Amino acid sequence: MGFDADTGRLDVAPGAPAYGTQLRWKAPKLIAAANEKVSGANVRTLNVLAPAPARADPAAAAAAPAPQPAVPAVPVERRTPPEGYRRAIEAHRQAARPSLVDPAITEAVERQTAAMRALSRRAFPEPDVVPDDVTARxxxxxxxxxxxxxxxxxxxxxxxxxxxxxxxxxxxxxxxxxxxxxxxxxxxxx
The missing domain is CATH 1.20.5 (Single alpha-helices involved in coiled-coils or other helix-helix interfaces)
Structure with a gap:
């Protein structure tokens, strides 16, 4: 759709959202290919616009306004969080989390597991070793x-x-x- 030589931004409008996704995935390769094919282009960013419907008439396509970018070209700058917020996060990270498990319940679970294993060994004892030439039960x-x-x-x-x-x-x-x-x-x- 367009190229801004001052910023090195190449604007591309795909025919469908799926093509837009593919363009975003392949952006580094496309930038390298554009710089290789066109000497002095110096493409630095690929700006994928919202999908534009296909127009059959080239004159109408030239007269139509260019689609607006779906994502702003300027990167969003993050503000540094306030000092009070950073202190609160640090205090939260350092605070010891209280145990929500009752020790008596943990002990009861361990006793129950040991009892179930003992019952299992009694109900399903390990079979004696059977020689290879003897038919098993x-x-x-x-x-x-x-x-x-x-x-x-x-x-x-x-x-x-x-x-x-x-x-x-x-x-x-x-x-x-x-x-x-x-x-x-x-x-x-x-």
Whole structure:
């Protein structure tokens, strides 16, 4: 948007707020690049203005007033705080903070923690060291569960086959029953 040679300020107006943020992040690189490309430019600061809407007509863009800076170019000077304020802050820093924790409560918490650890050790004792070649208890339990699952599945399959055979008029071994055979013969003759 503009360059002030006296102060070394380069004014830039991004098209969107996100571009403005990127320009602020990359300001040192942009200043170095501008000084490298244009000899004698001596750009010292990059002033990112408020985002300007894009104008299609270049004549209208040239006639329009330049956007005002969103942030003042002059750095804000901090005043030194009054002497009374500085003394109050120093006194606050040096003051010892009183303990808000009751020693009796701290002692009770420590006793309770020790008791809980003792109960935990009794409820969950450390297992004895098991040699590597011996199956651990957990592996034995897993094997037993697998055996039970296989037995349950086998029993369920037998029952399903028996129920299907009964629906079809057969016995479980696949032989057609006498009553089923007679009823089938009666249907054919009728």
């Amino acid at each position: 957990i592996e034995q339990a897993r094997l037993e569960r697998r055996r039970q699952a296989v037995a349950t599945e086998t029993a369920a399959l037998r029952r399903a086959r028996a129920e299907r055979a009964a629906r079809e008029g057969q016995t479980a071994d696949g032989v057609i029953g006498r009553a089923a055979k007679a009823s089938q013969m009666g249907r054919r003759t009728a």
